[in-house]
Amino acid sequence: MDKGTLVVGVRPDLPRLGLRTADGRFEGFDIDVARYIVERLGKKVRFVPVRAADRIPVLEKGKADLVLATLSVTPERKTKIAFAGPYFTSYQDVMVRAAERGVTKLRDLKGRKFCAVRGADTAQRLTAVTGMTASLVPAADYDQCMKMIKSRAVDAITTNDVILAGLIRREGTGFRLVNARISEQNTGVGIRRGDPDGCEALNKAITTMYQDGTAAKLVAKWFAGSGLDMSIIEVPQFEGCL
Known part of the structure; x- marks a missing residue:
């Protein structure tokens, strides 16, 4: 809270969520959320790109003050960093x-090949579903996953629905969500441990974002027409600041 400019780690490779454009700008849902909450704190913002596997290390090494990069809140991650929010439930x-x-539910894909990005934890949740088996094909990023599914090297991609919705919006046609809802994903703001005041300030800004209607507008702006269920947009249950 003492800083005038906050360095925010964001994804450069996820359409509609966090994407670095050809001219070097960042755009997407996470980018707009970051700009909103940093502005509510009365700060300036500077974005730095982070891939899936780098999201926690950039905080641990002090290279970013915040991370808004589809970072799901998990017990394992909470042993390394702290979280404000979550700011979105997917x-x-x-x-x-x-x-x-012929694919209308998850088990219709039993035994098939799934692309899963390294550094994400969604593959483990997939194989934990009772009675579900799958062959997991690792990839460096979702662009590589898209090449695989287009070439039929894999049958499906699994991750947060908002990431998939962004890919569908970019592609235009040819792909769809199964709406499997395998598990709830609480996407939080990653911060370094030991900053309860900063965490509380971020939570206040996130609450205001929902109360003033900004959250619903941003979800519609970036994901309308993707097949994502946008019927309920409400303040997520906060984790609490330690």
Whole structure:
């Protein structure tokens, strides 16, 4: 809270969520949320790109003050960093080719090949579903996953539904969500441990974002037309600041 400019780690590779454009700008849902909450704190913002596997290290090494990069709150991650929020509640889902008409639920894909990005924890949740088996094919990022599903090297991609919705919006046609809702994903603001005042200030800004209607507007702005369920946009249950 003593800083005039906050360095925020964001994804550069996720369309509609966190994407670095050809001219070097950042755009997407997480970018707009970051700008909103930092402005509510009365600060300036500077973005730095982080890939999935780098989200926690940039905080631990002091290279970022905050991380807004589809970072789900998990017990394991809370042993390394702290979280404000969450600022959005989503669900793990599965994306398939639109032509896969026989796939209406998760178990229709039993034994099939799934692309899973290294550094994300969604693959483990997929295989933890009772009676579900899958062959997991690792990838460096979601662009690589898209190449795999287009070439039929994999049958599906699994991750947060908002990531998949962004990919569907970018592609335009050819892909769809299964709406499997495998598990709830609370996306939080990653911060370094031992900063309860900063955490509380961020939570206040997130609450205001929902109360003044900004959150609903941003969800519609970035994900309308993707097949994502946007019927309920409400303040997530906060984790609490330690």
